[in-house]
Amino acid sequence: MSPMQPIRGTRDLIGDDLRRHRHVIETARRIAETAGFEEWATPVFEDTRVFARTLGETSDVVTKEMYTFTDRSGESLTLRPEATAGICRALVSNGLTQSLPQKIFYAGPMFRYERPQKGRYRQFHQIDIELIGPAHPLADAEVIACGFAILEALGVAGETTLEINTLGDAESRGAYRAALVAYFTAHEAALSVESRARLARNPLRILDSKEPADREIVAGAPVIGPYLTAAAASFYEGVKEGLARFGVPFRENPRIVRGLDYYGHTAFEFVTTHLGAQGTVMGGGRYEGLVAEMGGPPIPAVGWAAGIERLAMLLAGAPESPPPVAVIPVSTAVEAAAIDILRRLRAAGIRAEMEYHGNLRRRMERANRIGARAAVIIGEDELARAAVQLKDLASGTQDEVPVMELVGRLS
Numbered sequence: 001m002s003p004m005q006p007i008r009g010t011r012d013l014i015g016d017d018l019r020r021h022r023h024v025i026e027t028a029r030r031i032a033e034t035a036g037f038e039e040w041a042t043p044v045f046e047d048t049r050v051f052a053r054t055l056g057e058t059s060d061v062v063t064k065e066m067y068t069f070t071d072r073s074g075e076s077l078t079l080r081p082e083a084t085a086g087i088c089r090a091l092v093s094n095g096l097t098q099s100l101p102q103k104i105f106y107a108g109p110m111f112r113y114e115r116p117q118k119g120r121y122r123q124f125h126q127i128d129i130e131l132i133g134p135a136h137p138l139a140d141a142e143v144i145a146c147g148f149a150i151l152e153a154l155g156v157a158g159e160t161t162l163e164i165n166t167l168g169d170a171e172s173r174g175a176y177r178a179a180l181v182a183y184f185t186a187h188e189a190a191l192s193v194e195s196r197a198r199l200a201r202n203p204l205r206i207l208d209s210k211e212p213a214d215r216e217i218v219a220g221a222p223v224i225g226p227y228l229t230a231a232a233a234s235f236y237e238g239v240k241e242g243l244a245r246f247g248v249p250f251r252e253n254p255r256i257v258r259g260l261d262y263y264g265h266t267a268f269e270f271v272t273t274h275l276g277a278q279g280t281v282m283g284g285g286r287y288e289g290l291v292a293e294m295g296g297p298p299i300p301a302v303g304w305a306a307g308i309e310r311l312a313m314l315l316a317g318a319p320e321s322p323p324p325v326a327v328i329p330v331s332t333a334v335e336a337a338a339i340d341i342l343r344r345l346r347a348a349g350i351r352a353e354m355e356y357h358g359n360l361r362r363r364m365e366r367a368n369r370i371g372a373r374a375a376v377i378i379g380e381d382e383l384a385r386a387a388v389q390l391k392d393l394a395s396g397t398q399d400e401v402p403v404m405e406l407v408g409r410l411s
């Protein structure tokens with residue numbers, strides 16, 4: 001049989017890849033926690049209805065990318081393509097709609113049937129922040145600031161630019177939509193087939209099209225600014241002021257609409273020029289109707305999601321795993337004592353390894369091969385004095401150390 005291969009668009013995370021991946025999650029988790037966000041975990045699959053309507057019937061995710069299947073009981077299930085809808089479903093299912101605000105951190109795998117390429121996979125991973133409850137523009141600023149703090153802690157903030165926009169309130173969007181319909185109708189013949197379909201159902205979506213033909217027409221489309229109501233304009237001012245107070249640099253980009261349908265008011269992306277076509281590292285915004293779609297009351301919220309793979313690619317280097325200490329018994333007679341020392345080192349949090357067999361020379365070779373920083377050599381004579389030989393494998397120096405002092409020396 002030929003060797004089995006992973007599914008197209010999926011990756012195994014091993015060695016450096018896994019360490020980068022974990023470093024992104026652990027850093028984000030730590031920063032989010034200091035900002036008061038608490039981690040949630042929800043199922044990888046949900047009732048298809050959790051996503052189908054809520055993400056927008058004309059969004060790319062729903063029309064082309066969902067992994068939807070019927071299970072053995074005939075129910076339609078979907079592997080989650082993003083975290084927010086599941087989080088809002090969980091808020092309602094767990095009776096938390098009266099316990100607001102909820103500040104949530106999330107990390108986990110997401111699934112989208114996309115054309116795989118660098119930075120774009122079918123199983124990918126996101127970190128995600130949601131602040132559910134507050135309708136205040138400072139909430140938007142705080143959520144974005146938390147994202148920025150994570151990028152800073154990862155050392156990649158310098159490679160990204162924050163771009164923000166407003167999608168206004170319902171009234172602003174209604175007026176803007178009419179202006180877009182007028183504009184795109186005038187250019188209808190040149191639009192892609194998909195965008196022509198969007199024209200009637202959701203013209204804003206055309207602004208997010210990745211078709212080169214559409215991009216050209218989109219470049220000349222009207223922007224939302226003139227169509228904002230006074231309230232929507234003032235909310236947007238509040239967000240920008242908040243960002244300044246949180247010390248987050250940004251650039252306004254009136255073309256940002258986000259790929260999912262549930263956003264209103266703030267929309268933003270952290271983009272980079274370092275990842276080729278996959279330039280969006282983190283994206284999000286304010287949304288209103290999602291909790292109600294899950295059967296709860298209408299509750300405002302703001303959040304973002306970031307691709308862990310894209311963040312991991314931006315990291316300067318892979319974090320090292322700590323080099324181990326090799327425990328080496330010189331004979332089977334001291335094996336029990338060696339295992340005892342191995343256990344003490346591990347109990348003290350020192351990474352320690354021991355081979356199951358082999359003579360001293362073999363074991364030393366193996367210690368070098370695994371990149372051990374030190375070898376603890378256990379011989380019968382030293383053991384009689386409750387001591388061992390400790391060899392520093394970087395400098396080559398070796399001395400006798402009482403067993404009681406070993407942990408202190410290696411910490």
Ligand code: ATP
Nearest residue numbers: 114119120121124259280281282283305306307310
């Ligand atoms: P894109 O425009 O790149 O398709 P999107 O608008 O579909 O992104 P979101 O749904 O906002 O992306 O997801 C947030 C982040 O998740 C993206 O900015 C990106 O970093 C990451 N992401 C989205 N889809 C994928 C994927 N298929 N593979 C890897 N990362 C992804």
Ligand code: MG
Nearest residue numbers: 060061114259
């Ligand atoms: Mg996409």
